[in-house]
Each structure stands twice: as structure tokens, then as C-alpha cells.
Amino acid sequence: xxxxxxxxxxxxxxxxxxxxxxxxxxxxxxxxxxxxxxxxxxxxxxxxxxxxxxxxxxxxxxxxxxxxxxxxxxxxxxxxxxxxxxxxxxxxxxxxxxxxxxxxxxxxxxxxxxxxxxxxxxxxxxxxxxxxxxxxxxxxxxxxxxxxxxxxxxxxxxxxxxxxxxxxxxxxxxxxxxxxxxxxxxxxxxxxxxxxxxxxxxxxxxxxxxxxxxxxxxxxxxxxxxxxxxxxxxxxxxxxxxxxxxxxxxxxxxxxxxxxxxxxxxxxxxxxxxxxxxxxxxxxxxxxxxxxxxxxxxxxxxxxxxxx
Amino acid sequence: xxxxxxxxxxxxxxxxxxxxxxxxxxxxxxxxxxxxxxxxxxxxxxxxxxxxxxxxxxxxxxxxxxxxxxxxxxxxxxxxxxxxxxxxxxxxxxxxxxxxxxxxxxxxxxxxxxxxxxxxxxxxxxxxxxxxxxxxxxxxxxxxxxxxxxxxxxxxxxxxxxxxxxxxxxxxxxxxxxxxxxxxxxxxxxxxxxxxxxxxxxxxxxxxxxxxxxxxxxxxxxxxxxxxxxxxxxxxxxxxxxxxxxxxxxxxxxxxxxxxxxxxxxxxxxxxxxxxxxxxxxxxxxxxxxxxxxxxxxxxxxxxxxxxxxxxxxxxxxxxxxxxxxxxxxxxxxxxxxxxxxxxxxxxxxxxxxxxxxxxxxxxxxxxxxxxxxxxxxxxxxxxxxxxxxxxxxxxxxxxxxxxxxxxxxxxxxxxxxxxxxxxxxxxxxxxxxx
Numbered sequence: 254x255x256x257x258x259x260x261x262x263x264x265x266x267x268x269x270x271x272x273x274x275x276x277x278x279x280x281x282x283x284x285x286x287x288x289x290x291x292x293x294x295x296x297x298x299x300x301x302x303x304x305x306x307x308x309x310x311x312x313x314x315x316x317x318x319x320x321x322x323x324x325x326x327x328x329x330x331x332x333x334x335x336x337x338x339x340x341x342x343x344x345x346x347x348x349x350x351x352x353x354x355x356x357x358x359x360x361x362x363x364x365x366x367x368x369x370x371x372x373x374x375x376x377x378x379x380x381x382x383x384x385x386x387x388x389x390x391x392x393x394x395x396x397x398x399x400x401x402x403x404x405x406x407x408x409x410x411x412x413x414x415x416x417x418x419x420x421x422x423x424x425x426x427x428x429x430x431x432x433x434x435x436x437x438x439x440x441x442x443x444x445x446x447x448x449x450x451x452x453x454x455x456x457x458x459x460x461x462x463x464x465x466x467x468x469x470x471x472x473x474x475x476x477x478x479x480x481x482x483x484x485x486x487x488x489x490x491x492x493x494x495x496x497x498x499x500x501x502x503x504x505x506x507x508x509x510x511x512x513x514x515x516x517x518x519x520x521x522x523x524x525x526x527x528x529x530x531x532x533x534x535x536x537x538x539x540x541x542x543x544x545x546x547x548x549x550x551x552x553x554x555x556x557x558x559x560x561x
Numbered sequence: 562x563x564x565x566x567x568x569x570x571x572x573x574x575x576x577x578x579x580x581x582x583x584x585x586x587x588x589x590x591x592x593x594x595x596x597x598x599x600x601x602x603x604x605x606x607x608x609x610x611x612x613x614x615x616x617x618x619x620x621x622x623x624x625x626x627x628x629x630x631x632x633x634x635x636x637x638x639x640x641x642x643x644x645x646x647x648x649x650x651x652x653x654x655x656x657x658x659x660x661x662x663x664x665x666x667x668x669x670x671x672x673x674x675x676x677x678x679x680x681x682x683x684x685x686x687x688x689x690x691x692x693x694x695x696x697x698x699x700x701x702x703x704x705x706x707x708x709x710x711x712x713x714x715x716x717x718x719x720x721x722x723x724x725x726x727x728x729x730x731x732x733x734x735x736x737x738x739x740x741x742x743x744x745x746x747x748x749x750x751x752x753x754x755x756x757x758x759x760x761x762x763x764x765x766x767x768x769x770x771x772x773x774x775x776x777x778x779x780x781x782x783x784x785x786x787x788x789x790x791x792x793x794x795x796x797x798x799x800x801x802x803x804x805x806x807x808x809x810x811x812x813x814x815x816x817x818x819x820x821x822x823x824x825x826x827x828x829x830x831x832x833x834x835x836x837x838x839x840x841x842x843x844x845x846x847x848x849x850x851x852x853x854x855x856x857x858x859x860x861x862x863x864x865x866x867x868x869x870x871x872x873x874x875x876x877x878x879x880x881x882x883x884x885x886x887x888x889x890x891x892x893x894x895x896x897x898x899x900x901x902x903x904x905x906x907x908x909x910x911x912x913x914x915x916x917x918x919x920x921x922x923x924x925x926x927x928x929x930x931x932x933x934x935x936x937x938x939x940x941x942x943x944x945x946x947x948x949x950x951x952x953x954x955x956x957x958x959x960x961x962x963x964x965x966x967x968x969x970x971x972x973x974x975x976x977x978x979x980x981x982x983x984x985x986x987x988x989x990x991x992x993x994x995x996x
Binding site for chain 2: 403519
């Protein structure tokens with residue numbers, strides 16, 4: 254057997270596998286392609302960044318209601334706003350300060366504050382990624398974590414486009430993933446802790462469909478103040494947290510711009526490769542035939558010994 | 562298959578023993594590695610690693626898992642060419658490939674076990690209750706587990722060949738002699754003795770094919786793993802083509818790994834390098850590496866990501882290192898002189914291996930740069946020594962297997978072998994170890 258023949262066969266072998274990933278996956282087969290109307294009744298929060306004054310009371314409320322570790326720096330200390338922070342073990346929501354109009358204090362440039370927490374995506378990447386289904390999108394809206402299933406691989410943290418899940422790296426035996434639950438333990442009797450605690454009433458809790466209408470109404474009446482789009486209406490396939498922003502989202506560190514759910518591409522690839530198990534089975538049969546042929550040829554040539 | 566069993570021998574019969582000063586040094590490294598594992602188990606991941614919420618995955622994923630698995634491709638590429646394609650002259654090399662692959666695929670999950678936060682639940686993905694078909698990681702985990710089993714099955718004939726009917730464990734394991742014997746007899750019967758009618762192949766043949774299929778699946782899925790990270794992965798690497806590139810690079814690196822392993826074997830056991838057969842194997846490599854290189858470049862240009870090569874970043878240099886080594890290996894493999902000279906061939910294979918290792922480390926770790934995060938992940942000393950210890954484990958176990966299990970070709974000795982003392986057969990031997 255010459256080399257060219259080998260390469261040809263090798264190419265076909267590879268092709269059989271690869272062909273799988275080239276077939277465009279059906280939207281529904283991959284679990285995507287949801288109708289936005291499906292999420293209309295989800296619990297959601299509309300956050301108005303123009304009202305937020307960066308007081309960090311929501312962070313404190315989150316810490317208290319979830320019974321989290323005490324932070325090194327007290328929640329009253331606003332100096333921490335000088336640095337950009339992310340969610341951690343002490344709070345599942347953080348306020349960051351931005352100067353989208355320029356950061357020269359003498360020019361009276363106004364800061365804009367932005368609250369960040371789990372966005373509770375309609376089609377969450379963490380849920381798509383989780384190896385054991387420890388994360389799930391509930392029909393009510395919140396994306397919830399089940400520690401009894403979690404094996405601690407931290408793939409959800411790799412997947413989340415918003416960098417939200419927190420892992421207890423200092424816990425040797427029982428580390429868990431922590432993230433906002435939309436205060437599922439409080440609703441529907443009480444509002445989520447951060448929403449309730451906000452002195453500015455910057456947040457409105459409700460059903461996603463209603464909040465979108467409300468948000469668009471506010472934008473229409475104040476076109477000079479707000480961006481025309483609600484961040485989260487379509488972002489990453491839509492989220493339960495909806496942001497009314499005075500400046501383009503990029504200026505507030507909201508770098509996720511795509512309307513495609515982060516898990517969609519990898520799911521499409523994955524489901525194409527495994528479509529009804531056709532590509533793997535085809536590859537198996539192909540290899541079997543190849544082996545069968547070579548063993549037949551050996552028997553015919555009666556072990557003429559080393560080829561070539 | 563069985564009628565093509567190569568002329569093989571175990572190094573124990575040549576007078577080689579497991580413990581040498583070199584082995585002790587490696588065992589020392591493994592002890593350090595065990596110390597790191599101890600630290601992790603008692604004080605948590607943050608005590609020994611530099612991982613944090615921004616960088617949840619480090620070199621224990623990039624090197625210990627992704628790199629070990631791509632180097633383990635030696636097993637399935639050799640099984641393919643020797644047994645499926647039917648080039649039986651590669652059978653001996655295929656044995657070494659199976660053993661090397663087996664060790665890579667053993668230590669990758671061991672590392673994963675230590676890296677998992679809730680490692681005592683590691684068995685969850687096996688049971689349908691926790692299956693999550695959308696997760697790429699789930700697919701990788703299942704395929705790696707199955708393939709590890711297949712590798713063990715492929716390894717069994719070598720043990721059976723030497724030890725069936727002759728099992729003699731040292732005390733106190735000698736009480737398991739009968740049990741091991743039974744186990745080997747049953748394995749032999751099922752895998753090799755039953756000849757499927759009409760096609761006239763032993764059952765083992767079906768496992769060999771399964772091994773290749775599983776390898777193709779999880780080698781490509783490892784590439785899909787980081788697709789979900791989206792824009793968090795540097796554009797020099799992030800691409801929907803990642804699974805194809807990973808698969809192609811696994812094809813391409815299999816033979817260089819085998820050449821590397823075989824040459825080291827020959828050097829350390831005083832044998833003549835099997836240049837005739839290695840050169841033939843090396844003849845395929847420039848094509849495979851070439852296809853991979855062209856695909857990689859095409860993908861980069863198609864996505865227009867080549868502009869990032871002109872921007873200053875750490876990632877740019879990591880990319881240049883990876884691709885530079887790839888080009889170097891490709892060029893070297895293209896020269897007939899390199900393919901025919903042991904030392905050059907060794908160097909070219911090393912470059913190819915390091916390039917693929919760098920690629921895996923880059924995709925899983927270096928390329929991962931979440932937006933708005935200012936600090937950079939650098940592995941801690943403990944993380945580094947843990948990885949070194951795992952590599953040492955692979956070497957030590959490989960030596961152990963070469964000495965006690967026949968996987969080396971007979972003959973070709975160039976230097977006087979250590980005196981083989983006439984010892985009672987199997988005085989200190991081990992077998993299978995599965996019982």
C-alpha cells in the first residue's frame with residue numbers, strides 16, 4: 254500500500270467525522286430557537302442606571318439575605334468603587350463606577366453606576382455548559398444551581414459571558430458555585446433583597462413582558478436621557494435583568510453585544526457531530542470495512558510478510 | 562490480528578531492573594506531586610494554585626489534561642495504521658503507542674480528580690440521572706472514560722501473552738495468583754480466542770475500531786470545549802473550526818510521539834534505533850502536519866484574525882511560539898535527511914510535540930482573557946511541580962511496563978546488555994494488576 258492511498262483513506266476517515274460538524278444544526282435540535290414569548294412571564298428586574306447612586310446598599314442586602322461571608326472592607330466604604338470589581342463570595346451583586354463622559358472631576362463629569370449580577374439569561378451558557386446539569390433555567394425565570402449534583406469543574410465560569418459565577422477556591426471539601434438566585438427564596442411574597450433595599454428605587458421587579466413594555470415607555474418619554482435599546486432585551490438571547498442605560502453599554506463595561514446565546518455555536522457543533530449518532534456509527538462502519546479488507550488481503554497473500 | 566503478533570520481549574529478561582538512580586529521582590518528583598495533592602485536599606485549591614474567579618482553569622487543565630490527551634493520540638493513530646489499515650510491520654510500535662496512550666489517559670483523569678472542586682462526586686457524569694447532552698465537557702468525559710477502558714482492553718493481550726499460565730505474584734499478593742490467572746484466562750478467551758465467524762476476527766478487533774472512533778470524537782470535542790467561551794477567548798484561537806483543528810493536530814502528532822517514545826526506548830535500553838520503520842512512519846508526518854498547518858492558516862485568514870498578530874499582547878507571542886515550532890517541525894520532517902537520522906528525527910518529533918502541547922495550553926489557558934480583568938494568570942510553583950510530577954509518573958510507569966511486559970522489539974542490541982542473572986521465572990514479576 255503506498256502512501257498516497259493511505260493519505261486518501263485517512264482524509265476520508267477524518268472527513269467522516271468532520272462532515273458532521275459541517276452540517277448546519279437545526280435550531281430546535283440544539284435546544285435553541287426559543288420564541289421570546291416563552292419568557293414573557295418570567296420574573297425579571299428592570300434596572301435604571303440613571304437612578305443608581307452607587308451606595309452599595311444592594312450589595313449589603315444581598316450579603317445579608319444570602320447569609321454570605323463578611324467582606325474585609327465594609328459595605329459603607331465607597332472608596333472600593335475606585336477599582337472595577339466582580340461578584341465574589343461576599344456579595345452576588347456589585348456596583349461599579351464608570352465615567353463615560355470623561356473622567357476629569359473639574360469638568361463636573363458625572364459618574365454612571367452599573368449594577369452587575371447574574372443576568373438570568375433566557376438561554377444561559379452556564380446551563381448549556383454544565384456537565385451534570387447542576388445549573389438549570391427554571392420556568393419562572395431564575396437560573397438556579399444545585400450543589401448536590403455539581404462536581405466542581407468550573408466550566409460554567411468559562412462559559413458565562415458575563416463573568417458571574419463564583420467558586421470557593423479556598424474550600425477543600427465542599428466548595429460550591431455561588432451566584433444570584435433572583436432571591437427565589439423571597440419571591441413571590443417579598444421582592445428580591447436588592448430591589449427592596451434600593452433607596453433610589455432604581456429597580457422594578459415584575460414579569461419580563463410587562464417590564465419590557467414599561468422600559469420602552471420610559472425610553473420613549475425620555476429619548477434625550479436613555480439609549481434607545483434596553484440592554485438585555487435581545488442581548489445574549491435575552492436576559493431577565495433589563496438595563497436602561499444613559500450611554501452605550503460598551504462604555505459601562507458591558508462588552509457582551511451579540512444577540513446569539515453564548516452556548517448556541519458549541520451546541521450546534523456538538524449536536525451535528527452526534528446527530529442521531531450517524532457520524533460516529535458511519536465512521537465505525539467505515540473503519541470496520543477498512544480493517545476487514547486489510548485482513549482479507551492478508552489472508553489472500555498468505556502472510557507474504559512485510560509489505561513495501 | 563493475532564496472527565501478526567510481532568517478535569517482542571520484555572526488558573526484565575535482558576537484565577534490566579526497575580529501580581535505577583534515575584527512577585529514584587523521578588519517584589522524588591512524584592512525592593513532591595503527592596505533596597501538592599495533599600495540600601489541595603486539606604487546604605483547598607487556592608492554597609496551591611493561582612486560580613481565582615477570573616481564571617477558573619489553569620495548567621492542570623491546559624497541560625495535565627488537554628496536552629496529555631493530545632499526546633495520547635499516539636495510541637489510536639498507531640492502532641489505526643497497524644491494525645485497521647493493516648500495516649502490521651508497525652505492530653511493535655503500536656504496542657508502545659497503546660502503553661503510552663494508556664498512561665496519558667490514566668494520569669489526565671487523575672489530575673482532573675485533584676482539580677475538581679467536589680472530586681468525591683466525580684462519578685456523576687457516568688449515570689444517566691446527571692447526563693447533560695448539551696455539555697461538550699460531558700461528551701469529552703464520557704469518551705475519555707470509555708477510551709481509557711478500551712486502552713486497558715487493548716493492553717490486556719500483552720499481559721496475557723507473557724503471564725497467562727505463569728502468574729506468580731510476590732508475597733503477599735501471591736494469594737491472588739489463582740484469581741489473576743482466571744482473570745487472564747477469561748480475558749484471553751473473550752478478546753482473542755473467540756473468532757467471530759465469517760469475518761474471522763477476534764473480538765479485540767472491534768475494540769480497536771471503537772478506540773479510534775472514540776478518539777476522533779473526544780479529540781475534536783476538546784476543541785469545541787472552548788468555543789462556548791466566545792469572545793473571552795483570544796481571536797487568534799477562537800474559531801468554530803477548533804474541533805477540526807484539534808482533530809487534525811491529534812492525527813498529526815501521533816506519529817511524532819511514537820517516534821519520540823521509540824527513540825528514547827532504544828537509547829535507554831541499548832538498542833539500535835529502528836530507523837527503517839521510524840523513517841517510514843516519518844514519511845507520513847509532513848503531510849499530516851502540512852494539512853494541519855494549512856487549515857490553521859486558512860482559518861486564521863478567513864476569520865481575519867491575523868490582524869491580532871500586529872497588536873502587542875502576551876497571546877501574540879504564545880501564538881508565534883506555537884506556530885513557529887510547528888513550522889520548524891514541518892520543515893524538518895520535509896527533509897529526507899532528517900527522517901533518516903535518529904538525532905534529527907528526535908528533534909523534529911520533539912518540536913512537533915511541544916508545538917501541539919503549546920497549542921492545547923494556549924487554547925485552554927493562555928488565550929482565555931476575560932474582558933475587564935487586569936491581572937494575568939501565571940501558574941504557581943506548586944501547580945508547576947504537580948505537572949512535573951505527573952509527567953514523571955508517566956515515565957516511571959512506562960519504564961515499569963517496558964521492563965515487565967513485552968512491548969519492545971526483539972534484537973537490535975548494540976551495547977552489551979546487563980548480565981541477566983538466572984532467576985526463577987517471575988520471582989518479582991507482576992501481572993495485570995487488575996485484580
